[in-house]
Amino acid sequence: MADSVPGKLVDFTNQPNKEVTSGFIYCDPCYQDGEEKEAEGFCVECQHYLCDQCFKYHCLPKPSRHHKLLGKSKMPKRKIDESLSETCSHHEGETIKFYCKTHETDGCSSCMIIHHKPCLEICTLTDIAKDVELSSAYKEFCTRIKTAKTNLKDQIKAARENIAISRSCREMALSEIKKQQQKINMQFELQKQELAKEAEEKENNETKKLKEVEDAANNTKNVLDNLKENVHILEETKQSKQLFIALKKNQEKLNSLEQKVADIQKENKVDKYCFIPNKFLTSMLKNVDALGELRVQNEEESEEDLKGFYGNYPEYGMTRGYYISDENVIELDTIYNRIRLFAANEQTFVTEKELTSCPWDITAIDESKFALTLPNENKIKIMSVEDKDITEGAEISVDARCEGIHFALDKLYVACSKPAQVLILNTTGKIIQCCIKDQAGEQLFQQPAYIYFDTEKQLICVSDRKASCIVSMATDWKVQNVFRKEDWKMPLTIIIKDDKISTSDFEKRNMSTIDLTSGKIDIDEKLVFMLCSSKGMSKSLVCAIGVK
Secondary structure (H helix, E strand, O other): OOOOOOOOEEOOOOOOOOOOOOOEEEOHHHHHOOOOOEOOEEEOOOOEEEOHHHHHHOOOOHHHOOOOEEEOOOOOOOOOOHHHOOEOOOOOOOEOOEEEOOOOEEEOHHHHHHHOOOOOOEEEHHHHOOOHHHOHHHHHHHHHHHHHHHHHHHHHHHHHHHHHHHHHHHHHHHHHHHHHHOOOOOHHHHHHHHHHHHHHHHHHHHHHHHHHHHHHHHHHHHHHHHHHHHHHHHHHOOOHHHHHHHHHHOHHHHHHHHHHHHHHHHHOOOOEEEEEEOOOHHHHHHHOOOOEEEEEEOOOOOHHHHHHHHHOOOOOOOOEEEEOOOOEEEEEEOOOOEEEEEEOOOOEEEEEEEOOOOOOOEEEOOOOEEEEEEHHHOEEEEEEEEOOEEEEEEEEEOOOEEEEEEEEOOEEEEEEEEOEEEEEEOOOOOEEEEEOEOOOOOEOOOOEEEEEEEOOOOEEEEEEOOOOEEEEEEOOOOEEEEEEOOOOOOEEEEEEEOOEEEEEEOOOOEEEEEEOOOOOEEEEEEEEOOOOEOOEOOHHHHHHHOOO
């Protein structure tokens, strides 16, 4: 029978001209001769299933005279792996009989003579394998297999639950998108489709990843099952020497399997996300590139916390542009995590660069180099414009949520909102100064947003979005003034020129000026805070937002 394999259980149910049985195991020697006879016993040493006749005469030849035979009721249901046999893999025809304690390895007589002659601790397998099934090493081995299998079952279950979570996140995000859809016009539908596509891609990617985790767990479980069955067969058939060999040979294999379990546990997670609506969508839809974003939710963060957090950032989702030189304008896209390069004179798009997270603020370092903040990663990126292309440079890690940034006198001035502080760093990322409290030791800021350093006046100005004020300080952090106005709502971007601070009210979308001498604040109701459009921008538009 071409499809049959000796030593395997065979089901004859669908085979014509055969007696229907629950399945039986073939006799190995007979099968090799082209006959199919049911096994009635098993030879431990040969690892052969034997029919009645073969079983009866197996121990008559001298080479197999002392082989251990098991009757049908005691024979194993399957053979152990060939790698666990007593045959030496290095010397043909030799049997493994010895164990070197010095090198913790077994071998035949030739192995010991050739490779272990100087070793002092060599003993026979018979001696060292005695009662191995009662040893703590064997019990620990079995316990580890059981623990690994339990962990794999848990991971398989978790993978399936995480797939459901991923699907649920997509459904909830789409539900939120539909709520937003009721408030806006036909353009909403086009942008909703983009987000729906992104959500579907996220689910597909998560599902693919988690199914791979599940498959890996199942595959590893099968290997563990096989390993467990091998050692149990050896234990049940009292094959102490082979059992000892199995323990030694499979230590590395078990270590590898345990590492796979650990890797599976590490990979078996899902990125939860929810839909964050764009606050400016209703009134400024034509100037916004997306409805919101599918933002990954941290484990310690609830969905409401995430939505509330972005509620404190009215400028989120607004496309903002800055002149980094007379020739180049960089536009920040906080929704799609990109920056775009425009030629200032022609007002034409040149190229764009995708980032790993949302770009927040930008400052020019020289004619071609600039720095921007990535608050969601607590990082500052140094980038350059070279040959009409944007290239990435050094990356600075900041132990805070860095938002506003300004470069002056070879230093980076950074406003951080979480924790609330102002940092001064060099371009390599070394912290030169840190300001958290005022001269009285009180917390100086609630939520610093943007920062500007006037080199002539040696004045640091910081906008505080939560306190709705602008704080001016000397370089020794001595507070000179705190500017507030009753109807101000989050004064943010700052520019200092001609003894006056210009700031934008992001919530009311107008501009204000502060006279540094008198402290008088004037709101220009006619100068409306405007957005840059990626379809074309003018210098006046960019200046209205802020030039650094």
